[in-house]
Amino acid sequence: MKWILCFALMGFVFEQEKPIRVFTEFEIFENEYLENLSSDTTYVVNFWATWCAPCVKELPYFDEFQLKNRNKPVKVILVSLDFESKVESSVIPLVKKKNIQSEVVVLTDSRASEWIDKVDSSWSGAIPATLIIKNNKKHFFEKSYDTFEELNQEILNIK
Amino acid sequence: MKKILLGLVCIAALASATSNTSGYQIGDTVDDFSLMGVDDKMHSLNDYDDVKGYIVIFTCNHCPYSVAYEDRIIALQTKYGKDYPVIAINPNDPISYPSDNFANMKVRAEEKGFNFPYLFDDGQKIFPKFGATKTPHVFLLDSEKVVQYIGAIDNSTKADKVTKTYLADAIGALQTGAKPNPASTKAIGCGIKVAK
Numbered sequence: 001m002k003w004i005l006c007f008a009l010m011g012f013v014f015e016q017e018k019p020i021r022v023f024t025e026f027e028i029f030e031n032e033y034l035e036n037l038s039s040d041t042t043y044v045v046n047f048w049a050t051w052c053a054p055c056v057k058e059l060p061y062f063d064e065f066q067l068k069n070r071n072k073p074v075k076v077i078l079v080s081l082d083f084e085s086k087v088e089s090s091v092i093p094l095v096k097k098k099n100i101q102s103e104v105v106v107l108t109d110s111r112a113s114e115w116i117d118k119v120d121s122s123w124s125g126a127i128p129a130t131l132i133i134k135n136n137k138k139h140f141f142e143k144s145y146d147t148f149e150e151l152n153q154e155i156l157n158i159k
Numbered sequence: 160m161k162k163i164l165l166g167l168v169c170i171a172a173l174a175s176a177t178s179n180t181s182g183y184q185i186g187d188t189v190d191d192f193s194l195m196g197v198d199d200k201m202h203s204l205n206d207y208d209d210v211k212g213y214i215v216i217f218t219c220n221h222c223p224y225s226v227a228y229e230d231r232i233i234a235l236q237t238k239y240g241k242d243y244p245v246i247a248i249n250p251n252d253p254i255s256y257p258s259d260n261f262a263n264m265k266v267r268a269e270e271k272g273f274n275f276p277y278l279f280d281d282g283q284k285i286f287p288k289f290g291a292t293k294t295p296h297v298f299l300l301d302s303e304k305v306v307q308y309i310g311a312i313d314n315s316t317k318a319d320k321v322t323k324t325y326l327a328d329a330i331g332a333l334q335t336g337a338k339p340n341p342a343s344t345k346a347i348g349c350g351i352k353v354a355k
Contacts, residue, residue, distance in 0.1 A: 142292070
């Protein structure tokens with residue numbers, strides 16, 4: 001019994017340290033991350049997946065942006081579109097390996113044809129893709145970033 | 160000064176308009192192409208006599224979304240291939256994704272027993288004409304090579320969760336002389352990697 005409690009507690013501590021939430025329904029994710037946002041905060045929502053090489057390459061740039069702006073109203077959300085079966089085997093190990101500090105969530109809603117337009121109507125569905133919400137306005141970028149500086153400039157250039 | 164400003168606005172508007180409409184749209188007629196297949200033969204739309212249309216699918220080896228649809232693409236060819244042959248094209252730069260190179264395309268086609276031509280967009284000249292942005296990305300053409308449907312095969316990457324068979328429905332519409340509705344849909348896919 002003590003052992004079970006001990007493991008449960010360890011699990012809890014670990015979860016607390018780096019919780020990765022899995023959303024099976026887009027609406028719940030949308031409600032929490034894309035709506036009722038604070039107007040003074042810059043939100044950087046990057047859509048990626050462990051199998052997408054350019055996405056994985058640019059992940060550290062997003063994390064660096066979050067870390068360099070930790071004292072400012074900046075929130076980076078890294079939305080993995082990996083399949084549900086890959087969360088334990090691929091997403092969590094990659095986040096650990098890259099030592100990602102930003103918030104990571106997994107969106108597994110397979111009805112993408114219905115929710116892609118809700119993120120942005122110009123999105124073809126290709127990843128990597130990034131939604132930047134600044135001064136309550138949404139700006140969408142279906143592209144990859146080759147350097148931290150390129151991403152940094154993109155965000156700073158938005159008025 | 161005002162005129163210059165107005166001119167700039169016009170140029171900007173034009174530029175954004177072209178970037179939004181890059182590639183074939185519904186109703187556009189596709190130019191034929193000639194690409195090497197995994198059977199070491201060149202393939203063109205004009206190779207097909209007496210077909211009612213063409214299912215052109217941009218797909219590849221490395222992308223899990225493409226892989227998830229392989230069995231469904233094989234099934235489409237089995238069901239519709241006589242009238243609407245599947246023509247698969249790998250648009251990726253093989254340097255960026257070595258698993259998408261021509262040798263590996265042959266391996267994958269053999270492993271899965273592809274029953275359709277699997278072509279290599281060598282030099283990446285064809286996919287931009289279509290405006291394909293990701294894999295898989297489907298373009299359904301009628302017998303006159305006019306684009307009638309663009310987008311996804313269906314509405315779920317998981318075969319057992321599909322509730323809308325967009326592409327099959329679009330073919331069904333063409334078979335009865337109707338226009339596909341919806342004529343375009345979206346799906347998550349792997350961005351096509353362009354050579355630097």
